Structures are given as structure tokens and as C-alpha cells.
């Protein structure tokens with residue numbers, strides 16, 4: 001299933017036309033974000049030894065996903081509901097604010113990659129900056145499902 005979603009994503013992203021399933025598309029990107037962040041959070045907590053290569057691979061993956069996050073394509077009118085979306089109506093009410101949050105996420109992941117952390121202290125700073133985006137955007141633009 002996941003492979004199928006990714007295959008569909010690749011085709012959809014290549015096309016300039018509207019996405020067939022923007023909800024699945026944006027959720028697939030977010031799932032990938034979740035998986036990647038988890039892969040390095042133990043390092044940030046000091047539960048796993050620092051590994052510069054592993055960290056850089058993960059930061060690059062987060063940045064790739066962030067840069068793919070095209071608000072117009074992934075949150076078109078009409079995709080407010082449907083599927084099991086947890087996107088908040090605020091995204092459409094305050095699109096400029098949402099775009100700003102996306103831009104900040106893009107900038108922070110890109111700068112974490114350029115920083116290319118060489119030790120744990122440096123990594124913790126970059127990880128903190130990147131991870132803050134997840135919580136603050138979800139808080140403002142995602143509804144919690146009970």
C-alpha cells in the first residue's frame with residue numbers, strides 16, 4: 001500500500017495538473033516526516049551515540065519532504081474534508097499564515113542541512129529548531145481527532 005502511494009505520489013508530483021488525491025499525498029509526506037524525525041530523536045535525547053552521517057541523511061530527507069510541501073497543490077479548495085484528514089479549516093481561512101509556517105519549516109530544514117552538524121551539541125540545536133516546526137504548525141493548523 002505504502003509503495004503504491006509513493007508511486008502515485010511520484011507520478012502526481014511530476015504532473016502540473018491538479019493532484020488526484022491531495023489528502024493522501026500530503027499525509028504521505030507527513031508520515032515520512034514522522035518516520036525520519038523518529039529515526040534521529042534518540043540521538044538528540046542522548047540515548048543513541050551521535051552519528052554525523054545518519055543525522056545528515058535524516059536532515060536531508062526532512063528537507064526534501066519540506067521542499068515538496070506545496071500548499072496550493074496539496075491543500076486545494078475542496079480538500080478541507082474527506083478521507084481521514086486532520087487538516088484544520090484554518091489552513092483555508094488563513095492561507096497566508098499557513099504558507100508562512102511552511103516557509104519557516106523549509107528554511108529551518110534547509111539551514112539544518114547546510115549546518116551539517118559535526119557533533120551532538122550542534123545537532124541538538126538544529127534538531128530543536130526543525131522539530132519546533134512540527135508542534136507549532138500542528139497546534140495551529142491541525143485538528144486533534146478524539
Ligand code: HEC
Pocket residue numbers: 023026027028030031033034035037062084085086087088098101102105130131133134135137138141142
Ligand atoms: C507547516 C505545517 C506543518 C509542519 C511544519 C509539519 N506538519 Fe505534520 N501535518 C500538518 C498537517 C496540516 C497535517 C494534517 C494533514 C491531513 O491529514 O490532511 C499533518 C499531519 C502529520 C502527520 C499525520 C499524517 C497522517 O498519516 O495522517 C504526521 C505523522 C506529521 N504531520 C508529522 C510531522 C513531523 C514529524 C513534522 C516535523 C518534522 C511535521 N509534521 C511538520 C502540518 C504540518
